Amino acid sequence: MTSTELDLRPVTHITTDAIGQPGKRIFYLQGWQDERTVTLIIEKIQLQSLAIGFEQFLEEIYKKFPNLPETKSGFNEAQMHIKPPLDPLFRVGELGLGYDSENDLVVLVARELLPEGADQNSASVVRFWCTRDQMRAMCEWGLEVAAHGRPICPQCGEPMEPEGHICPKKNGHRHD
Numbered sequence: 001m002t003s004t005e006l007d008l009r010p011v012t013h014i015t016t017d018a019i020g021q022p023g024k025r026i027f028y029l030q031g032w033q034d035e036r037t038v039t040l041i042i043e044k045i046q047l048q049s050l051a052i053g054f055e056q057f058l059e060e061i062y063k064k065f066p067n068l069p070e071t072k073s074g075f076n077e078a079q080m081h082i083k084p085p086l087d088p089l090f091r092v093g094e095l096g097l098g099y100d101s102e103n104d105l106v107v108l109v110a111r112e113l114l115p116e117g118a119d120q121n122s123a124s125v126v127r128f129w130c131t132r133d134q135m136r137a138m139c140e141w142g143l144e145v146a147a148h149g150r151p152i153c154p155q156c157g158e159p160m161e162p163e164g165h166i167c168p169k170k171n172g173h174r175h176d
Helices: 044-064 132-147
Strands: 005-008 013-019 026-033 036-042 092-100 105-112 125-130
Touching: 005 026, 005 036, 013 132, 026 044, 026 125, 036 044, 036 092, 036 125, 044 092, 044 105, 044 132, 105 132, 125 132
Parallel strands: 005 125
Antiparallel strands: 013 026, 026 036, 092 105, 105 125
């Protein structure tokens, strides 16, 4: 298996989205650099963790560089949906964040998920270099996308199916 290393520096646009019915959705991370499009598959929890982690990461950046202008909040939904072709390069196993203070760019590093026992050094890596505003918009949109899934049971915190939910906190009794 050949590994790929890509640097989209800087991205023209970065986004995330989900396709499919709640409970069966596939989540994607997609970045453009002019005409080049890179699409990856991510997990919903990775998207949610990234959004929360980015807010904490921003706080650290502002402590270290207090003169930086604040990022803008908000996104234009029409621009945030992923675009075909949806030919994912790989499924993401690990996401990381970095910051280039000289160019005021955030880097989102996506590392390929490899099967257990595989040489982890052979994992493909994509680095999406974006502005803080681009990253904030993607994270805010990502939380919005994740929220459109199945409702969460208030008792056990597990997703509820449309046909109902057998809640372990209710001793297996149906809770709709």
